[in-house]
Amino acid sequence: MPADLAVIGLGHLGLPLAQAAVTAGIDTVGYDPDPRPYAELRAGRSPVEGTLTASEVRRMLSGGFRPTTSAAELGRVRTAVICSPAPLGADRTVDLTALGDAARALAARLRPHTTVLLESAVPPGTTENFLRPLLEEGSGLLAGRDFHLACSPSRLDPGNRTHTLANTPKVIGGLTPACTESAAAFYGRLTDKVVRARGPREAEMTKVLETNFRHVNIALVNEMAVACHDLGVDLWDVIRCAETKPFGFQPFRPGPGVGGHGVPVDPGCLPYSTRTPGHPLRMVSLAQEINDRMPSYVIQRCATLLNEHGKSVRGARVLLLGVTYKPDSADQEAAPAREIATRLMDMGAQIGYHDPHVLDWRVRELPVPRADSLYEAAAAADLTVLLQQHRTYDLQGLAVKAQLLLDTRGATPAGAAHRL
Template sequence: MPADLAVIGLGPYGLPLAQAAVAAGIATLGYRTGPEAASLSPAELRRMLSGGFRHATSPAELGRVRTAVICAPTPAGADGGLDLSQVEAAARTLAARLRPHTTVILESPVLPGTTENILRPLLEEGSGLRAGRDFHLAYSPSRVDPGNRAFTPANTPKVIGGFTPACTESAAAFYGRLTDKVVRARGLREAETVQVLETNFRHVNIALVNEMAVLCHDMGVDLWDVIRCAETKPFGFHAFRPGPGVGGHAVPQDLTAHAGRTLRMVELAQQVNSQMPRYVVQRAATLLNEHGKSARGARVLLLGVTYKPDLADQQSTPAQEVAIRLLELGACISYHDPYVPSWSVLERPVPRADALYEAVAEADLTILLQQHRTYDLQGLSVKAQLLLDTRGAAPTGAAHRL
């Protein structure tokens, strides 16, 4: 079966797009750009295959589609910037097979100017074609919220910015098959900057409530009650909640190299959020000390080591640093997570607690790092000798909250 769409990169951005396309009746080809972890259940995979999805067996197949969307990951590089190596490799692979009249769209998180100054030359040089004349080129920020059942690709507006107005319209026509609303940006850079703003908005606001968590604890104020009350305001406020750190695939982005100045709020947010795992361990050590125990030799159970509830994804999870710092204090750590059958820290396997309630009862301290739906926090708090809740999920008074 010929495919209408090629999704290049089947990680956290590409896989949801491929699922949405298949659900919309679009014959879709998937092409891997690296060792992307599959996160589909057998039932989901069967539905996709029966709906017209198939994996590319050869790069040559990329030249037989009308639309190609590059969704390669752009993790943080060694210098703190975005690593574009997988995007560049995907562009070179596609360019060698690119045909006239194809619409090429980039969805990977990038800084403004990347589509025009990096992606376009690679596509043009490798194909001999010209963007805006021989093929359409556009950018659309990925808006994926894994595990969110309320907002799907169909009811989430899609922002489009093209190299030319015709490029914008071609990309809009494609996304119009997937979503109820398409929003046209003025151009490529505007669409790319939408992604920067949305990502930084999350990190800055999480940093604010993380700082509030530390401040309120020092003042003896219940921050969780403060947030509960504040979110009743129907305007001018959007509730964020603190936690042990910020995980996920979206890297906070500074525009220093592009605009000649730093985004100070983003820089400060990164500093605040990066300190939260250390703060969690400080609170843990203090709790143990207050109950006559030392962190050295203490049995500490970590509940939930993924970056998001009810998912197996461990990308940038703060649980890693929390575990490392506990080990540095001499604690004996173990973990439980219904989505993670094995877990290693510093290349050493961490013991997994199979009997959850018995492990909670035996641990000197249990730390809730991720609130999976399967956790009965009322029951666990009864069993636990000490419970530090970093998510504000336990019933009031049942645990020590962040």
């Protein structure tokens, strides 16, 4: 049965896009070669933590959404949006394996006049130098003449109910002006505003700039946190004062490390081309180094606090609160909690955790004990560490119950806990 849209990749990007399309009345099929997302969706559950609720999945299915593992469905759509994951490999370069697999599956069934869109976070040049050749070679069609090709990197903020796909402007860069307009016609059905970039590279680089803007500023405030602690300065009060400036300043706040799908994925070094060498973004590389040090700094603060209260890390009962990468979400992608737990365990600490959104948490494939009663667990722990400030946490009450509380988010009332 033909559909208007195929979303390729039913992960943290593809699922919300498919949901928005179904809501807009677009006949949508979701393709993923992995059978697990198909099975979960058919059972009325989201295959990705922190994306859609079970009720949202059921509404999608009742609205006509069809998940599938059959690539044959890709040859029967007008528009195909590739949302395949592009994670960092061990060498910190972007792994385009899943994107390549998606492109080959689509190319074998690509029909003339189809619009192909790329939403994955990729290095500049990927749409033209990687995706385009795969599509053309596999289909025998020419991009820009026989089918439309454009990049529109996702700006999704998982769990954000204020800034949604509908009210967040969509940046589009097509291979040709006609490609851009075809993409704009599609996204115009989903969002209030489209922004036309000069081409795919400008659209891809927009994502790099947006993500690294946060990355660099988070690193700056993380460095300020360490310096202010050493100087006896209340950084949180400094930020409170600085954010009253009505121009030239945007507040960022420190934390135990960076996480999520965006910050770690965008490269710190732009790729080589045939004409120029690679371009290292030195400020981004330094930001990465600083942010990567934050879990170690949290461990250092934990050890110091325990020592100041006559206790050693070895044998200490440490309760970690919030193990997700962002508040009020179940998504654990690249959250610093796992590294912090691992290091504390290596030092001989007894680790427990509490998170209202995560019912089972494992470190090194071993289950970590989950606290049933938060207050009782905090009262019993030698040290409680707030890693994520979920809305359900009563931090003032927690500060009263906990023997010792380290707040890495600055969320507790002033003077109620030790802050990062």
